[in-house]
Amino acid sequence: MTIRKAKFVKSMSAFGEFPGQGLPEIAMVGKSNVGKSSLINNMAGNSHLARTSSEPGKTRLVNLYLINEAFFLVDLPGYGFAKAPKQEKQKWAEMIEGYLKGSGYLKRVFQLVDIRHAPTEDDQLMVEYLRHYDIPFTVVATKADKLSKAQRGRSVPVICRTLGVQPWEVIVHSSKDGTGRDRLLQLIGEETGCGEQEQA
Template sequence: MKIKKADLEKVAALREQYPDMDLPEIAFVGRSNVGKSSMINAMLNRKSLAKTSSTPGKTRTINFYRVNDDLRLVDLPGYGYAKVSKKEKGSWSSIINTYLNHRENLIEVILLVDARHEPTDQDKQMFEAIRQIGYSGIVIATKADKISKSKYNKSANIIAKKLGMEVKENIIFFSSTNKEYVDELWDIFEDMIEFHREEE
């Protein structure tokens, strides 16, 4: 996809703050510091549209990025950061669950995990929730430039086993640093959008 225009359209914590449901949305969820913002910047060919932070757990809102007036990429709050209170963790969980369960124009939810490490129990819970809602269970393994390509298969096996994935091919390795697989991801997203439009 050629990116002609990309903007941060809305920053929301409450359902009434969401933008209109006029465009299909693809949402990304994952642990704090897994690289969601960096991935969105790489996908949109922008350096700092999505704000990255060296402080995990800083994003406590849902960020809606409008792309070419055709779709939205949605950055959900990161989870799993230990140095926050139970109240804050509960708040983030509520923000994520409200969005996932009430957004009729949401066509896919994609889990991001770190390619270098085994997914956590929270990642597994999130993956199971995504599958139960009815989404396909695509996983993006970020920071892939930090491991050699010869280790991709081993990493994929570890991720698939931990998450209980039936289709290992649903794991996509991605690097925001060298932007590897940006085009492939856009091909996948465009197929999702096309399928969604045919279903309407």
């Protein structure tokens, strides 16, 4: 599919503020600084759409981006940011869980992990949570531009073992060089029902 139009719609601090619009939603989860907001920008082909930062803890609200007037990409705060005040971390966790449990239109979650590191305990807990609530998810191993092909080949099995997924289920991605972008767009197209429409 092709993303022709992407616009920021709303920030919310709790799920109830946006009950959905009957359009499919795809959400990004992952550690602070893993590249969730960058992935949305990479999908949209607009590096200024979602705010990113080299400092963890940039996204502090649930941000909704309307794509092609047809579905939402949802940017969530990160977890596992050790330096954030406890209260703030609690608030982010509630926002993430509130959205994931509350949205009636969530089709799939992209679970981002940094391809350079073994998934953390928080990543494992997040994946357990998604399984528990039967929320479909795809593991995206991002920042792939930071590794050679051979190094990637060694990292992916570690990610698979730690999170209990198969290698063909993991999408290797880079927001810097666009690796994996087509695969992600295809998946988004399938999940939102927008893929075929584009090809017609």
